[in-house]
Amino acid sequence: AQTVTQSQPEMSVQEAETVTLSCTYDTSESNYYLFWYKQPPSRQMILVIRQEAYKQQNATENRFSVNFQKAAKSFSLKISDSQLGDTAMYFCAFMGGSPSGGTSYGKLTFGQGTILTVHP
């Protein structure tokens, strides 16, 4: 079974600064996907960024980037130029894949979440 651990229950950052959220995971699978989801106070789950395990290059999406260390089973999220709208709960999540390149039935295993507060 996979496990995902987020060791930072809460983080805070000043507007315009950079913050990094940590995530580690444990799996015996060789093919998988990793995700960061954002959950603002509205409760909606929003996909921020994804990383395919077979890709060595770290994923980036505008101000969001990841540091994927496959051997260490680490997957951190860096938010640059933090904005007030980034205030939210952030979840790291894992989805197993298959040798053919497809995904499994789609089970997402989530970490406990990190509450990020951006201060003006």
Added chain:
Amino acid sequence: NAGVTQTPKFQVLKTGQSMTLQCAQDMNHEYMSWYRQDPGMGLRLIHYSVGAGITDQGEVPNGYNVSRSTTEDFPLRLLSAAPSQTSVYFCASRMGSETYEQYFGPGTRLTVT
């Protein structure tokens, strides 16, 4: 497209009552799932379906039933509500095995007293 819709948004039940949380998607997605979110525990998978007529248990299935008679709908039934089922419930859908992105509904906050 409305995406994934859930009703109701909020519900209060007494212990022992039954109810059904509704979930529908209009994207013709094969895969649908139910998760519950509890403080400090992230989201955990309750039940999932890989197509009409096919369902299976997730990580925390006890106390919940599901069925999938159509591609669009995936209701979650609580037969006899317990305070331990107080949670926020999310329905999610995904196109199929060759895609990774899950689309989440807005959630239902359920309180069992």
